[in-house]
Amino acid sequence: MPNLFYSNLIDLKRMMAEFDEHEVRHMLVLRMKPGDFLRFTDGDGKIFSGVLTEIDRKKLTSKAKIQGIESYRRRQERSLGLCIPHSRWSRMKFAIEKSVELGADLLITCRMDRSNFEVGERKIKLFVRNVIKQCETPFFPKVLNFNNLAELLDWCDENVTTLVYLSKDGVSPRKLLDSVNGGNVVLLAGPEGGFSFNELQKLLERSRGMNLGFRTLRFETALLTALIILSYEMNLLWGFEKIEG
Amino acid sequence: MPNLFYSNLIDLKRMMAEFDEHEVRHMLVLRMKPGDFLRFTDGDGKIFSGVLTEIDRKKLTSKAKIQGIESYRRRQERSLGLCIPHSRWSRMKFAIEKSVELGADLLITCRMDRSNFEVGERKIKLFVRNVIKQCETPFFPKVLNFNNLAELLDWCDENVTTLVYLSKDGVSPRKLLDSVNGGNVVLLAGPEGGFSFNELQKLLERSRGMNLGFRTLRFETALLTALIILSYEMNLLWGFEKIEG
Numbered sequence: 347m348p349n350l351f352y353s354n355l356i357d358l359k360r361m362m363a364e365f366d367e368h369e370v371r372h373m374l375v376l377r378m379k380p381g382d383f384l385r386f387t388d389g390d391g392k393i394f395s396g397v398l399t400e401i402d403r404k405k406l407t408s409k410a411k412i413q414g415i416e417s418y419r420r421r422q423e424r425s426l427g428l429c430i431p432h433s434r435w436s437r438m439k440f441a442i443e444k445s446v447e448l449g450a451d452l453l454i455t456c457r458m459d460r461s462n463f464e465v466g467e468r469k470i471k472l473f474v475r476n477v478i479k480q481c482e483t484p485f486f487p488k489v490l491n492f493n494n495l496a497e498l499l500d501w502c503d504e505n506v507t508t509l510v511y512l513s514k515d516g517v518s519p520r521k522l523l524d525s526v527n528g529g530n531v532v533l534l535a536g537p538e539g540g541f542s543f544n545e546l547q548k549l550l551e552r553s554r555g556m557n558l559g560f561r562t563l564r565f566e567t568a569l570l571t572a573l574i575i576l577s578y579e580m581n582l583l584w585g586f587e588k589i590e591g
Numbered sequence: 592m593p594n595l596f597y598s599n600l601i602d603l604k605r606m607m608a609e610f611d612e613h614e615v616r617h618m619l620v621l622r623m624k625p626g627d628f629l630r631f632t633d634g635d636g637k638i639f640s641g642v643l644t645e646i647d648r649k650k651l652t653s654k655a656k657i658q659g660i661e662s663y664r665r666r667q668e669r670s671l672g673l674c675i676p677h678s679r680w681s682r683m684k685f686a687i688e689k690s691v692e693l694g695a696d697l698l699i700t701c702r703m704d705r706s707n708f709e710v711g712e713r714k715i716k717l718f719v720r721n722v723i724k725q726c727e728t729p730f731f732p733k734v735l736n737f738n739n740l741a742e743l744l745d746w747c748d749e750n751v752t753t754l755v756y757l758s759k760d761g762v763s764p765r766k767l768l769d770s771v772n773g774g775n776v777v778l779l780a781g782p783e784g785g786f787s788f789n790e791l792q793k794l795l796e797r798s799r800g801m802n803l804g805f806r807t808l809r810f811e812t813a814l815l816t817a818l819i820i821l822s823y824e825m826n827l828l829w830g831f832e833k834i835e836g
Contacts, residue, residue: 421805440685447812481807519823559828560666562726567692571828574819578764583804583816 350393350479351386352486353410361412363394368472370406373398384410389478389486391418391586418484421584425530427452427487427506428573429498431537431565432461439473441566445573446477446487449585452532456492459542467491485586495545498534499552506532509553510576511541512568516555519575531576535569595638595724596631597731598655606657608639613717615651618643629655634723634731636663636831663729666829670775672697672732672751673818674743676782676810677706684718686811690818691722691732694830697777701737704787712736730831740790743779744797751777754798755821756786757813761800764820776821780814 351372355364363386365373378384382398393416401408428450430441438455445453455470474489492498502509507529510522534553541549549555558571577583596617600609608631610618623629627643638661646653673695675686683700690698700715719734737743747754752774755767779798786794794800803816822828 444812444815447806447808448816449806483806560830560832561692561694561728561828563692567689570689570815571693571819574816575823578820578823583806585805587805 349385350482351384352389352475352479353386353394354388356388356394356412358412362399363396363410363412365408365410367406368475370401370403370408373401373408374403386410387484387486389484391420391484392416393418393484416484417589418586419589420485420586422580422582424528424580424582425451426573426576426580426582427454427530427532428569429454429456429532429534430569431456431458431535432464433537433565434463435465435469437564437566438465438470441569442470442474443477444570446474446483447481448570448573448577449483449485449582450573451485451487451530452490453487454490454492454498454532456498456534457494458537459495459545460539461537462539483586495541495548499548502532503552506530508532509534510556510572511535511549511553512558512572513555514557514560516557519556519558519572519579522554522556523576523579531580533569533572533576535565535572537565594630595727596629597634597720597724598631598639599633601633601639601657603657607644608641608655608657610653610655612651613720615646615648615653618646618653619648631655632729632731634729636665636729637661638663638729661729662834663831664834665730665831667825667827669773669825669827670696671818671821671825671827672699672775672777673814674699674701674777674779675814676701676703676780677709678782678810679708680710680714682809682811683710683715686814687715687719688722689815691719691728692726693815693818693822694728694730694827695818696730696732696775697735698732699735699737699743699777701743701779702739703782704740704790705784706782707784728831740793744793747777748797751775753777754779755801755817756780756794756798757803757817758800759802759805761802764801764803764817764824767799767801768821768824776825778814778817778821780810780817782810 351369353363387393394412395414396410396412399409508526508531511534596614598608630640632638639657640659641655641657644654753771753776756779
């Protein structure tokens with residue numbers, strides 16, 4: 347059961363917050379009513395406490411009066427993200443859930459040439475929101491979806507310092523990190539069946555290969571293993587801390 | 592679909608192998624019949640190829656003639672295991688599956704004071720066997736089950752160099768490993784709800800605490816994160832290699 351709601355409509359002058367359809371449905375499941383106490387986040391470092399003032403089960407809207415504000419900051423500056431290939435939902439879910447729990451800052455999904463499944467962007471984003479609420483983190487990762495590797499690479503050119511793809515031909519994590527000076531890192535794995543020849547050629551030109559060993563790992567295990575090792579080496583596992591409120 | 596069967600009855604003089612009920616059921620599901628080619632492991636570093644000579648669907652027995660033998664060795668000497676507290680099966684399953692995939696040498700399950708669920712030892716062992724077959728590893732981890740922490744600690748006293756439990760009061764992985772000189776390591780996490788006061792007192796006396804950061808991780812995510820970090824630091828991720836055959 348989530349203990350934290352999310353609001354993207356927060357009015358600090360009037361100390362009021364509004365909730366969208368998805369959050370209101372959750373409140374209705376919990377049989378919440380005006381007067382009930384609740385906690386919610388803006389996904390950007392703040393956790394609010396307040397009281398529900400109205401809830402409309404037809405329009406699926408609700409409002410709360412803000413009573414307290416806590417502010418948090420991340421314990422680190424650098425950021426690490428991952429790109430999950432479209433694949434069987436049970437395996438994508440696992441990769442999303444665990445990477446949100448571990449504090450990835452950026453979650454990308456991308457349809458690859460050998461993706462046998464495709465999951466709707468809306469479903470992915472709602473699932474991410476639910477996981478975040480369960481983790482009670484005040485920081486939401488950025489969530490993006492691309493239709494193919496070319497689109498992803500174009501976006502990375504402008505936004506990512508180092509793009510790393512998992513490959514048996516790559517270098518060890520330590521060797522890779524020795525040659526990366528600061529900036530943000532995004533990790534990428536192929537779907538079941540791996541990258542296509544075409545994709546591999548693009549990746550060879552524009553990204554770095556990293557090898558996690560000679561075991562056969564499922565793509566989601568490999569992505570998570572890489573995420574944990576790089577989080578550890580980049581000192582990103584420490585989470586966030588309260589700064590005021 | 593598993594590509595590798597398991598046999599614990601291998602007669603190298605006669606070059607014959609026998610399979611137990613569990614494997615025969617699998618063969619029947621795959622509609623295998625005498626004359627069919629198959630691969631199987633002894634779980635101790637060998638992978639055999641051979642031909643099925645008989646399969647009895649009533650007695651649930653089958654035999655194969657061995658035609659080829661490949662031998663493998665681990666790429667490392669040290670070993671790392673983990674202890675999964677009895678808990679909801681979906682979460683235990685996840686921890687077992689991923690740790691087998693990542694090559695943990697020892698898999699212990701233990702009922703803790705705050706375990707709300709209990710899973711039968713037979714179910715755990717069969718699941719481990721299925722995961723191993725899917726990973727196609729020729730090395731089976733040792734699988735043990737204990738009824739409470741006291742039993743586990745007694746076993747560890749004789750068999751484990753360093754027992755590490757996950758705790759916010761512990762030291763960082765690097766600091767912990769700096770003080771561990773060789774030998775094997777077993778990782779332990781509490782169930783949902785954590786260790787009991789009684790258990791914590793026992794752990795304080797007989798094991799070392801390790802802290803993974805200030806995020807709230809589910810127990811299975813914490814165990815897996817610790818396993819990956821220690822595997823990485825202890826250089827255990829590299830798997831196995833063929834030595835002959």
